[in-house]
Amino acid sequence: MSGEITADGRTFIHQHAAHCESGVASALFRNQGLDISETLVFGIGSGIFFGHLFFIKMVGLPITTFRAQPGAVFKKAGRRLGMKFVTRRFRSPQKGMDELRRLLREGKIVGLTTNIYWLSYFPDRFRFQFNGHNIIALREIEGGFRISDPILEYPVDCLTEDLERARFARGPLEPHGLMYYLESVPKNPDIRSACIDGIKDTCKMMLGIPLPIFGVRGIRFLARRIKNAPQKLGLSEACRHLANIVRMQEEIGTGGAGFRFMYAAFLQETAELFNSGEIAGLSQEMTAAGDLWREFAAVAARIIKKRGQSEDTFARVYEMLMDCASREETLFRKLKSAAGKLKS
Amino acid sequence: MKIKEVPQDITYYEGKKRACYALDDKGKYVLVPSSGWSTEEVVNGLAVAELAAKLEKTRQAVLQGLKSPLAYHMERRQMTPAILAKTAGICRFRVRRHFRPEVFVRLKESVLQRYAQALAITCQELKNVPGK
Numbered sequence: 001m002s003g004e005i006t007a008d009g010r011t012f013i014h015q016h017a018a019h020c021e022s023g024v025a026s027a028l029f030r031n032q033g034l035d036i037s038e039t040l041v042f043g044i045g046s047g048i049f050f051g052h053l054f055f056i057k058m059v060g061l062p063i064t065t066f067r068a069q070p071g072a073v074f075k076k077a078g079r080r081l082g083m084k085f086v087t088r089r090f091r092s093p094q095k096g097m098d099e100l101r102r103l104l105r106e107g108k109i110v111g112l113t114t115n116i117y118w119l120s121y122f123p124d125r126f127r128f129q130f131n132g133h134n135i136i137a138l139r140e141i142e143g144g145f146r147i148s149d150p151i152l153e154y155p156v157d158c159l160t161e162d163l164e165r166a167r168f169a170r171g172p173l174e175p176h177g178l179m180y181y182l183e184s185v186p187k188n189p190d191i192r193s194a195c196i197d198g199i200k201d202t203c204k205m206m207l208g209i210p211l212p213i214f215g216v217r218g219i220r221f222l223a224r225r226i227k228n229a230p231q232k233l234g235l236s237e238a239c240r241h242l243a244n245i246v247r248m249q250e251e252i253g254t255g256g257a258g259f260r261f262m263y264a265a266f267l268q269e270t271a272e273l274f275n276s277g278e279i280a281g282l283s284q285e286m287t288a289a290g291d292l293w294r295e296f297a298a299v300a301a302r303i304i305k306k307r308g309q310s311e312d313t314f315a316r317v318y319e320m321l322m323d324c325a326s327r328e329e330t331l332f333r334k335l336k337s338a339a340g341k342l343k344s
Numbered sequence: 345m346k347i348k349e350v351p352q353d354i355t356y357y358e359g360k361k362r363a364c365y366a367l368d369d370k371g372k373y374v375l376v377p378s379s380g381w382s383t384e385e386v387v388n389g390l391a392v393a394e395l396a397a398k399l400e401k402t403r404q405a406v407l408q409g410l411k412s413p414l415a416y417h418m419e420r421r422q423m424t425p426a427i428l429a430k431t432a433g434i435c436r437f438r439v440r441r442h443f444r445p446e447v448f449v450r451l452k453e454s455v456l457q458r459y460a461q462a463l464a465i466t467c468q469e470l471k472n473v474p475g476k
Contacts, residue, residue, distance in 0.1 A: 016375065016377065017363055017375075018363040018375065038375075039373070059394075059395075117421070117422060123360065125388065127422075129422045129423065151362065153360065153361055153377065165464065170427055170431045171423075171424075171427035171430065171431075239390075243386070243387040244391070246384075246387045247384075247388055250381065250387070251388070256345065256364045257345070261345055261365040261373070262365050265365045265373035268372065268373050269373075284371075291345060297383050301382070301386040301387060304387065305386050
């Protein structure tokens, strides 16, 4: 935690967060006087998800996502908490940067969606073309901007040209300089009913999407594809695919285990909010599911390192993923009925 | 995951720490900084090594005169022809054509300028590849 002064002289408290989007959203809310944790925002904004998008490829590998689409957390959480917020995209980079400067001079802090490759304050090995990283611009400084990146422990400086490139990067999921900031926050937002909305929405996404690649069915789908990968693609290619899944699960901003621990933390907070033993139990189950995901990652890494020489096999990985799927299926079913019983 | 299970394996993040949620002694979730996990090093290292190997291959191809330096600089920025085409504002099939060395050397200064701008390098850098 560290203090930082914005253009209008107020103090902004930078907090380290596990996920960029919920970190940015909760920091924006807190700056407006609503004391809310990152995990609560993550849960209310329905940040957890699963999808195996085998037809969209990044560097030749299919995308496995453990999160909802970029931008959803802030929007959903803001709406469910009754916030007034503005989101803007720009066609011209010049206008986008000018507007950012104007807002910062007014003393607002602004959330930005950026391409992580162009943010040179990250270590090189974490820079890759991904257009969904969220940061907060605090104020303008000479030659650049003061940035609060929730993934990092402390605020950093970013050069103007880097930030412009990052905001107006092209390619899949173009941000078009997307910026968002809060206009007003209600005095007493109804956090309880927002939690219920968030949970119900998440259950719907994990259980109810009628396509086999999303939610719990998506995990099973992925498990089957992994099992068949060595025969279908050859061992080294199968290892590449497996590595990519683990990378998406543990890579920047998931807080480990593909957000499962974050969601368990959210359920824990919800349980306290409602004084519900049932939700508290589900939080523990979620933790167990998260531990299993991490075990899966460890086993997968061993397979990749030993190139099939170890006793860990793709069949084992398949079993583990199927176990994850069935655990999460019962968990979200129970959660759905528990959320139905909660009263705001 | 308990606090003591939060991996502190390696200083893989170059001194930076990443936040993880873990359970404390009373079973309550708290935010714990992690300095890295060896599992992550394996999978991320694989991806980084793969990119580096591909880049080196392209560099050799450029030195042998099979590809233009544009191909190298595009890969160095981890771009695909589609992303480069959009960034530079040059049609995708033209970008692909410009990977041919004999086409690349005849490019006008204005086109080179656009590529250089898109790749955040100078025109001089764009015309060459690093020697090693």
